[in-house]
Every structure is written in structure tokens, then in C-alpha cells.
Amino acid sequence: MDFVEKMKECDGIVIGAPVYYAGPPGSLCAILDRVFFSATEYFQFKPAACVVNCRRGGASATFDRLNKYFTILQMPVVSSQYWNSTHGHTPDEVRRDLEGLQTMRTLGNNMAYLLKTAAQSNVPRPAQEPWIGTNFIS
Secondary structure, three states: OOHHHHHHHOOOEEEEEEOEOOEOOHHHHHHHHHHHHHOHHHOOOOOEEEEEEEOOOOHHHHHHHHHHHHHOOOOOEOOOOOOOEEEOOOHHHHHOOHHHHHHHHHHHHHHHHHHHHHHHOOOOOOOOOOOOOOOOOO
């Protein structure tokens, strides 16, 4: 089953990425560019979060880049107590990042809460206006 088929079935999405050269892997961005552009209708209104791991720096830039996929498709972005990142070069180092691990637990609890709330709600989705594209060329 491919990525788009799985998106049709899921209630929410979490995208995880290592940080390479202060950003997400190019291969991940290539997949997300293609899928988010071509399958918009399967992503709208699904809660989403991203998690990133880096050795030292680049976590916030990667976190920012990945969250933009969600906001452009009207996906509620699930938050935590801090940016969703851990630090460490090896799994053992990540296990010692106690704040990062707490951030991940909080994120998981918040995602579960939002998914349960949505499942119990009978509030209809907002009406969608026709898209208006504006170019900034005079």
C-alpha cells in the first residue's frame, strides 16, 4: 500500500526526520512535496505533527520546514511543551535527552487527546471558499 492510500485510512499523521545539514532530508521533502500537492483532499483537517532529531543544531529549521506542509493544507498542528525535537547522535544519547523525551510524551498525549476529541465530535468541517490565487507581479 502506498503513502497516499495509507493517508486515506489514517486519522492523523506524525512525520519524523533526522536533521541533515540543518534541514530535513531532501528525499523526505521530495516525497512530501509530491504527495501533499497531488493528494490534498486526503490531508485536510487531519491532525499532524512532526518530530525531528539532530546531533547539535538545525532542529528548529527542520521543524519549521516540515510544519509548513501541514499548515498549507489546513491540518491542525499538534503541539507539545516545546519544539518537537530530540538531540543525540546515537539512540543511547537520545535516551539521555530527558527534556526531549518528555516533549515527545507530551506530544503523544496531545495527539491522542485531539484524535479522541475529533472522534467524539459531530461538528461539521468548515465550509471551503473557492481558492483565490494571487501573483505578486505587477
